[in-house]
Amino acid sequence: MNVFVIGIGLIGGSLAKDIREKYNEAVLFGVDNNEAHINEAIEKGIVDKGASFEELKNADIVIVSVPVDVSLTLIPKVLDIISENCLVFDVGSTKEQVCEVIKEHPKRRNFLATHPIAGTEFSGPSAALNNLYRGKTNIICEVEKTAFKLQEKALEIFSNLGMRIRYMDPVSHDKHIAYVSHLSHISSFMLGKTVIDKEKNERDIFDMAGSGFASTVRLAKSSPAMWTPIFEQNKDNVIETLTEYIQNLEHFKTLLEENNFSAIYTEMENTNHIKQILNGIQEVKLH
Amino acid sequence: MNVFVIGIGLIGGSLAKDIREKYNEAVLFGVDNNEAHINEAIEKGIVDKGASFEELKNADIVIVSVPVDVSLTLIPKVLDIISENCLVFDVGSTKEQVCEVIKEHPKRRNFLATHPIAGTEFSGPSAALNNLYRGKTNIICEVEKTAFKLQEKALEIFSNLGMRIRYMDPVSHDKHIAYVSHLSHISSFMLGKTVIDKEKNERDIFDMAGSGFASTVRLAKSSPAMWTPIFEQNKDNVIETLTEYIQNLEHFKTLLEENNFSAIYTEMENTNHIKQILNGIQEVKLH
Incomplete structure (x- = not known):
């Protein structure tokens, strides 16, 4: 063969x-x-x-x-x-x-x-x-x-x-994968960028980074040669997911500005539901 | 004792x-x-x-x-x-x-x-x-x-x-920790929310989620009872980091809309520098 x-x-x-x-x-x-x-x-x-x-x-x-x-x-x-x-x-x-x-x-x-x-x-x-x-x-x-x-x-x-x-x-594939993979890469790259931009002036900042930060920016190590054409081919779907993500972040920021911490609590509590979903992923890995 | x-x-x-x-x-x-x-x-x-x-x-x-x-x-x-x-x-x-x-x-x-x-x-x-x-x-x-x-x-x-x-x-602590910890939690919670909101109509989506997604949304399992008062106490710094993060995401989206994929490549390549930083974190863990 x-x-x-x-x-x-x-x-x-x-x-x-x-x-x-x-x-x-x-x-x-x-x-x-x-x-x-x-x-x-x-x-x-x-x-x-x-x-x-x-x-x-x-x-x-x-x-x-x-x-x-x-x-x-x-x-x-x-x-x-x-x-x-x-x-x-x-x-x-x-x-x-x-x-x-x-x-x-x-x-x-x-x-x-x-x-x-x-x-x-x-x-x-x-x-x-x-x-x-x-x-x-x-x-x-x-x-x-x-x-x-x-x-x-x-x-x-x-x-x-x-x-x-x-x-x-293929159309459904590209639409869904934008949410569960492509968006994660962008969030990770931009999180890394936000912190690196800050670090130019604040040398000590990374001494304070722990495993949570490492986890959320891990994908920012990914290859630009591989990912640029993915974003190009899936541009419309990626823009849609990115728009929704930015809206959610803006909403969270507004809640902070309005001191609406009970709503912030509820937002996080509702999203905790992700536990079951991630456990699902974990299970698949184990069996 | x-x-x-x-x-x-x-x-x-x-x-x-x-x-x-x-x-x-x-x-x-x-x-x-x-x-x-x-x-x-x-x-x-x-x-x-x-x-x-x-x-x-x-x-x-x-x-x-x-x-x-x-x-x-x-x-x-x-x-x-x-x-x-x-x-x-x-x-x-x-x-x-x-x-x-x-x-x-x-x-x-x-x-x-x-x-x-x-x-x-x-x-x-x-x-x-x-x-x-x-x-x-x-x-x-x-x-x-x-x-x-x-x-x-x-x-x-x-x-x-x-x-x-x-x-x-304490003032520097709260300012820096907003970047390397508090922002990661918000990015993770809102990423989880974005995908869960979508999933209401698209039941199959999580079958497609892999370890990259799991890594970026891991912190969205965190306790709202613990995190709400953190965001409240560090509100001003958190809003600053969130504003910068949203600006970076908006910029990335604009590059996508303008088909400026060479700039997208460069953005990712510059952020790949995060490798050295994360290796630093890793090393600390190992010793």
Whole structure:
């Protein structure tokens, strides 16, 4: 089984590691513009060897894990070159445009649009982790447009890696993911910026930061190269979530200014309900 | 050594646990309006017995770990009742008003104003943890106003519990802590609210939430009873940080609307600098 991973970073590298562990027969090929990444991935045993784009014609499986803007031009070219029974899937954080761009491609049925909800704030092959996908959700879009046998092949891999599957149309995916992922990244980046801007004049401030601060700004370590095109592709949904978030913050500020602390108490109490939701996420991780 | 802990929750309970471990001779008394908390703390071995307010006259050490509005009326009464050589310290997240309210008290020199930067999003005696304070910063305000021997006693305890000390005036404390703690709580609560409000109509949304979302909204589980009076006491500083945060979010939204993605890239890249800062926090935890 020849598995080609285009983009050997956190996401692609972690998939390669798990596939190697679950499939003895897998030969893993890394395709990456960054020569240093290929070499690092070989050294770390993430892939067996580097490969050129032309060699994709020998692939049984191609995983496309590159920034979502690159995907739009890359995936049609991958579909052009692959053989008849090859499965191609992407792992990007936006799904509407990628589904749109390949919808008329003669090899549309070789492609599966997926979004594994997994990752960390780090990037590059050194960030790749074993078992990153265990217990995580993988969202699959337009499953009916993929050849049945290739759906089966993909689901077997996802199942072996421990993922649970949710099916969703790409428009709903992009709308919902703006709330539960893209907005968190913006809130984190802007929180980091607010505090760093202050720190220019106040050197001692970070001595006072604890684990709560670390938790809320963790995502501000994320890669701008990966996230800029996500925000670009999901611009309308992200603006909607950001508008609602800012309104809620403005409302909280008004309550403070009006000394309406009983309303502030109620706001927080109502939001404490998030406990159940987060426990849900936690449970999924544990099982 | 008779140690009285007023308020046997996450913070007071964790201090009691560590003090018991480090001081064999310590007898731990719990004072709490909530009878169930006292019983739970005794059952869990956090304190030896419950005590009435009047028994504070027998205390060598009194730890005041109650909501910061309660502290303002409680601490003067505690100082009224304690004996001459008793040390009283608080652990609240705001320091200006508590220092102000006791500044003319005849027993001002028995009091030390402290803020251990430690905690979790949970509350009550069941949330108390061993070694919560190991490697954490403890901010001490107006140290010079505390009797030298009682400073020494307090520093010995903090040192035994593994804390590092930073001295700061209460006005600076409240200003800085608004950035690195209070703002994080508001951003988290309002992020949770934004997504929960959406979820009313979109039941599937939380199936898509991953660890990034969990991390940014973790603090939205925090206790409204504890946090409402913190926001009230630190209102002016919190409004300042919130104003700057909202401005940064508005700016980010404008860049999105103007399709200025190169500026968005730069914003994120500049904020990636937070890595070094967070690594700093991490290191402190590990040593």
